[in-house]
Amino acid sequence: MDIGGTFDISATGLRAERLRLDTIASNLANASTTRTPEGGPYKRRDVVFVTQALESDFAATIEEMSERGARQGVKVSDVIEDTAPPRMVFDPGHPDANPEGFVAYPNVNPVTEMVDLMTATRAYEANVQAVNAAKRMQDAALSIGG
């Protein structure tokens, strides 16, 4: 049993939220990308979060059978593409315009992305606070002897 294990939980949260921020940044950066290596416009990406049981430490598992499942981290299981149709804009002069003169723009809505950005930032900060709290607890425990 050590407080270092507590940091692992928050670390998984920080990592997952940062990957989510990366995804949002990609979406915003490519909000007007009409050409990709896969062909067609850029498709909005989203992350899928799943819980991740942190029970790898064998000794800890034996010692704390009654509290199994208490240490739940998080991980990004998948990065999925949004299947929503692209935004069609009439622009016959554009090199990627279809025969009817419409250009397929990415299905990225900047408002949605900004809301997601704020949520991800707040979730990240919450995990940082958990790390800080654990650090204060550790400092307090270390000051007992002296």
Next chain:
Amino acid sequence: MANIVFDPTMQGLADAMTLHQRRHEVLASNLANVETPGFKAQELDFKSALQDAFDTGRLEDDPNRKPSLVEDATAPVRADGNSVDLDLQMAKLATNGGRYVALAKILQLRMALLRTAIEGTR
């Protein structure tokens, strides 16, 4: 026979600190999963173990009496099936950390008392 260094109070304080650390792990898990669909907020239920101890009238050490991990039923469930309330969890985190620091401080003062007894007040 109570040990002079590890008397029941010291042991109790140490146990309480361990409990608070466990609770911190649970709260940290909740925060890590604040955006995980379907995740239900967890909580360490110590109250029912204590109530049980009072009801049975046996307050002495019982290795089987442990806090149980339960779903936090008070929290509202969001549309994605997640029941982690960020504000509530942050408040719990702050309270839990504060109590832990207070327990450590009390333990520290008891240590200082012991030191005074050993060294005298020269």
